[in-house]
Amino acid sequence: MRTTWLNLLLSAVLALFTGSASADETRARQILDRFEHANQWRDHVMVAAHRAGSMQARKTLYAENSIAAVEGSIALGAEIVEVDVRRSKDGQFVVMHDSWLDRTTNCKGEVVKRTLAELKTCRLVIEGTGAVTDEPVSTLREMLMATKDRILINIDNKLDVDSLAGMIAVARDLGMAEQVIVKENLWNPARITTVKAAMGAIGSGFQFMPIIADDAVRDAGFAEKVSGIFSPRAVEMINWRAGSETLTDTGGPLFSPRMRAAAIRGDWHIWANTYAIVNKPGGFLAGGRGDELAVLASLPRETYGFWAERGATIIQTDEPKAAIDWLAANGYRVPYPDEARPAAEPANTASIN
Known part of the structure; x- marks a missing residue:
């Protein structure tokens, strides 16, 4: 009897200690746990905000790739922000999608022809409204400092694959490499060899995510090979769509039952994209089932x-609020410790089936 009571007391103390440790975890650590253990969180769909998350209900609220947009995505409860990285004339990593400054800043010309000091005189512009913000072009270091311990950051590398080493070095210097997801396209064995060499030179302690597109890869076998080589925690799937093609009713070859089985065996997330591409049909990366269908229709x-029903446990979107609200209200998100569970499904959820 005494042994039983001692065991119960020990269990209670251990539970108290574990609870305290959990409460002290940063938000990024809680997100990272779900990112690194896909099989334990198949009932939760994570949301990644494309270009830091500048839009709500088709209205652009923030400049893309801005720290203001990051703050907005964190407030919404997104788990990941995706940002684009280029290099200045003097070799500094800066956050910018286009190779030219014209669309997203009040400056003109090529990013690579401006020094960092020159780029810092440029102010980000809210696309659509043309409003000039007070926010300058951010360096990668500044963007990482804004996200540290708060949210994961997915770097879309607009340079060569060898440049990833320098980006990870910045994250390591800030003590947050594990919170950074870098990604590269893979389409054949030669490309796998090139990227594997680059990743090996960088070492460990960060997240690498392969990107696979169905214009080059038609079945799960390639993903299984990639999984065996890189042991990723997520694989991004691109579902291309021609302009005249109808809505996919299957998810395409990369969202097949075999792919879902491969993801489970490899313990990795299937990452889907619903964001729009300029001058392309709605849902161009999602078989026509993109943010326009969700919000406009x-x-x-x-x-x-x-x-989500076809296995995606991470969705990258231009509409993080719409995605989070609907997924949470319909049982596709498990609340974090400091979140409340939503009460009911929002309106406007009609089906086209």
């Missing part, structure tokens, strides 16, 4: 629900 179930 008021059919979120046919977008976010469709991809």
Whole structure:
């Protein structure tokens, strides 16, 4: 009897200690736990905000790739922000999608022809409205400092694959390499060899995510090979769509039952993209089932629900609020310790089936 009571007391103390440790975890650590253990969190769909998350209900609220947009995505509860990285004339990593400054800043010309000091005189512009903000072009270091311990950051490398080493070095210097996801396209054995060599030169302690597109890869076998070589925690799947093609009703070859089985065996997330591409049909990366269908046509179930049911446990979107709200209200998100569970499904969830 005494042994039993001692065991119970020990268990209670251990539970108290564990609870305290959990409460002290940073938000990024809680997110990272779900990112690194896909099989334990198949009932939760993570949301990645494209270009830091500048849009709500088709209205651009923040400049893309801005720290203001990051703050907005964190407030919404997104788990990942995706940003684009280029290099200045003097070799500094800066956050910018286009190779030219004209669209997203009040400056003109090529990014690579401006020094960092010159780029710092440029102010980000809110696309669509043309409003000039007070925020200058950010360095990668500044962007990482804004996200540290708060959210994961996905770097879209606009340079060569060897440049990733320098980007990870910046993250390591800030003590946050594990919170950084870098990614590269893989399409054949030669490309795998090139990227594997680059990743090996960088070492460990960060997240590498392969990107696979269905214009080059038609089945899960390639993903299984990639999984065996890189042991990723997520694989980004691109579902291309020609302009005249109808909505996919299957998810395409990369969202097949075999791919879902491969993801489970490899313990990695399937990452889907619903964001728009300029001058392309809606849902160009999502078989027509993109953010436009969810928001403009008021059919979120046919977008976010469709991809979740086909195995996606991370969705990258231009509409993080719409995605989070619908996924949470329909049982596709498990609340974090400091979040409340939503009460009901939002309106406008009609089906096209």
